[in-house]
Amino acid sequence: MAQVISPLPGTFYVKPSPEAALYKNPGDPVxxxxxxxxxxxxxxxxxxxxxxxxxxxAYVAEDxxxxxAGQVLAEVVV
Amino acid sequence: xxxxxxxxxxxxxxxxxxxxxxxxxGITTIQAYSEGDADMLAVKLADESVCIGPAKATESxxxxxxxxxxxxxxxADAVHPGYGFLSESPEFARAIEEAGIKFVGPSxxxxxxxxxxxxxxxxxxxxxxxxxxxxxxxxxxxxxxxxVAAKVGYPVMVKAAAGGGGKGIRIAENEDELRTLAxxxxxxxxxxxxxxxxxxxxxxxxxRHIEVQIVGDGKKAVHFYERECSLQRRxxxxxxxxxxxxxxxxxxxxxxxxxxxxxxxxxxxxxxxxEYLYDESKNEFFFIEMNTRIQVEHPVTEMITGxxxxxxxxxxxxxxxxxxxxxxxxxxxxxxxxxLNAEDPFMQFLPWPGKVESLKIPEGEGxxxxxxxxxxxxxxxxxxxxxxxxxxxxxxxxxxxxxxxxALDGLEINGLKTTxxxxxxxxxxxxxxxxxxxxxxxEPWLEAGNLKPENx
Numbered sequence: 174m175a176q177v178i179s180p181l182p183g184t185f186y187v188k189p190s191p192e193a194a195l196y197k198n199p200g201d202p203v204x205x206x207x208x209x210x211x212x213x214x215x216x217x218x219x220x221x222x223x224x225x226x227x228x229x230x231a232y233v234a235e236d237x238x239x240x241x242a243g244q245v246l247a248e249v250v251v
Numbered sequence: 252x253x254x255x256x257x258x259x260x261x262x263x264x265x266x267x268x269x270x271x272x273x274x275x276x277g278i279t280t281i282q283a284y285s286e287g288d289a290d291m292l293a294v295k296l297a298d299e300s301v302c303i304g305p306a307k308a309t310e311s312x313x314x315x316x317x318x319x320x321x322x323x324x325x326x327a328d329a330v331h332p333g334y335g336f337l338s339e340s341p342e343f344a345r346a347i348e349e350a351g352i353k354f355v356g357p358s359x360x361x362x363x364x365x366x367x368x369x370x371x372x373x374x375x376x377x378x379x380x381x382x383x384x385x386x387x388x389x390x391x392x393x394x395x396x397x398x399v400a401a402k403v404g405y406p407v408m409v410k411a412a413a414g415g416g417g418k419g420i421r422i423a424e425n426e427d428e429l430r431t432l433a434x435x436x437x438x439x440x441x442x443x444x445x446x447x448x449x450x451x452x453x454x455x456x457x458x459r460h461i462e463v464q465i466v467g468d469g470k471k472a473v474h475f476y477e478r479e480c481s482l483q484r485r486x487x488x489x490x491x492x493x494x495x496x497x498x499x500x501x502x503x504x505x506x507x508x509x510x511x512x513x514x515x516x517x518x519x520x521x522x523x524x525x526e527y528l529y530d531e532s533k534n535e536f537f538f539i540e541m542n543t544r545i546q547v548e549h550p551v552t553e554m555i556t557g558x559x560x561x562x563x564x565x566x567x568x569x570x571x572x573x574x575x576x577x578x579x580x581x582x583x584x585x586x587x588x589x590x591l592n593a594e595d596p597f598m599q600f601l602p603w604p605g606k607v608e609s610l611k612i613p614e615g616e617g618x619x620x621x622x623x624x625x626x627x628x629x630x631x632x633x634x635x636x637x638x639x640x641x642x643x644x645x646x647x648x649x650x651x652x653x654x655x656x657x658a659l660d661g662l663e664i665n666g667l668k669t670t671x672x673x674x675x676x677x678x679x680x681x682x683x684x685x686x687x688x689x690x691x692x693x694e695p696w697l698e699a700g701n702l703k704p705e706n707x
Contacts, residue, residue, distance in 0.1 A: 181602075181604075181632065182604055182631075182632040183604075183632040183633070184306075184307065184632070184633060213632075214602045214604060214632045215593065215594075215602035215604060215632055215633075215634065215635055215636040216602075216634075216635050216636070217601070217602050219601075237307070239287065239306050239632075239633065
């Protein structure tokens with residue numbers, strides 16, 4: 174199991190926009206460089222990308238809630 | 252003073268600024284804060300504080316019901332909205348008024364009227380304030396567009412009457428171009444909005460951004476001269492000055508008196524700013540919009556006039572008449588403000604919400620630093636990146652620029668990346684020194700690689 178870590182403090186989102194589908198669902202394949210989530214920091218949105226390939230397990234951080242730098246956002250089975 | 256308990260419905264540096272002004276007036280200050288802001292400086296400085304919800308602005312600083320409830324709970328008799336957030340929300344102003352509380356700003360109706368582009372343009376025209384010349388209403392044909400263009404003067408901008416979002420906009424330099432471009436704009440407008448109606452107006456090329464500060468008491472208004480804020484990045488002001496040295500006395504006078512006429516014609520109460528585009532080559536100015544609140548860059552005006560605008564707006568919104576008449580407003584010297592953001596200017600201005608490890612603030616005559624930092628403070632990531640404003644006052648523009656360069660050298664903020672290097676570079680730039688710039692100047696300057704570590 175590998176962990177996707179937040180690079181910055183901010184607000185975490187699991188969808189590109191409120192109406193859109195989740196970036197990843199459990200069981201989805203994950204490729205290196207693929208977007209897993211979004212961090213809103215000071216009104217700027219930064220994409221969080223996977224640094225390894227595998228199968229998406231689950232989001233650990235909750236959608237729309239504050240996260241700290243280094244916090245685990247999601248888990249991927251590699 | 253008719254206000255005894257003031258709720259500050261904002262955060263950051265402007266909350267600190269409002270608390271200081273209110274305390275000097277003998278008012279009890281109540282700071283509203285989100286869960287993400289519990290340790291901010293304004294909470295420490297205020298007499299009382301009240302939590303208004305989670306860090307997310309939509310659930311705290313933008314939550315009208317929550318802020319009104321906090322004002323009632325704390326028995327506030329007035330609310331200061333600062334800038335941004337709910338400061339220009341007519342719904343918020345109305346909810347505050349309906350709760351029997353004074354809103355430190357104009358009436359909800361005035362906010363609504365000046366917030367509507369068409370209504371604001373009509374109010375400006377009625378008060379004799381020049382607006383960008385254009386067609387009276389929608390036009391249907393190319394011949395009609397040519398007729399209007401001949402009256403307003405080329406270059407002209409053709410845009411969809413129904414539109415928005417840049418769809419259907421074309422700029423024509425002359426009649427031939429207009430005859431080619433107008434049908435294209437019409438087609439694009441019809442495709443995007445199901446309406447081929449057009450609107451034609453003068454295209455102001457490379458305009459300078461000039462604005463006039465006014466304060467009104469509901470009957471009379473006075474101006475506190477103009478500011479120039481042409482150095483912008485992504486439509487955000489970066490460096491602001493008072494006054495605008497590009498104006499001659501006659502134009503300055505017209506610009507300022509037009510602002511007073513518009514403010515009085517709408518019975519304006521509180522502090523407000525009229526924004527203009529200024530076409531230097533033709534010495535013409537055009538009203539674009541009115542901001543019905545105190546602005547980030549108000550300190551430069553305070554530096555050259557010696558008036559405390561935040562105190563004045565609190566007084567008039569408490570029901571007092573203006574404390575000053577127009578002939579008492581004098582200006583001296585030149586002031587510059589730079590906006591310090593927690594961003595890395597060498598990394599596409601990436602936000603950098605770090606912890607303030609140490610802080611050294613420059614001091615001296617004519618130097619002011621408005622901010623909300625203290626050593627050990629963690630800048631929260633939930634709000635905009637403005638962490639402070641460095642303001643200097645010199646005997647003239649050249650003196651102010653040189654003072655800014657020195658003040659920036661004396662400023663140290665450790666623990667985060669800031670836009671200080673950008674300002675150091677601008678303070679030493681020949682283009683900035685010459686004053687030969689406009690609203691489209693800074694972005695190409697950055698793209699051309701003028702910001703280098705060795706220039707800071």
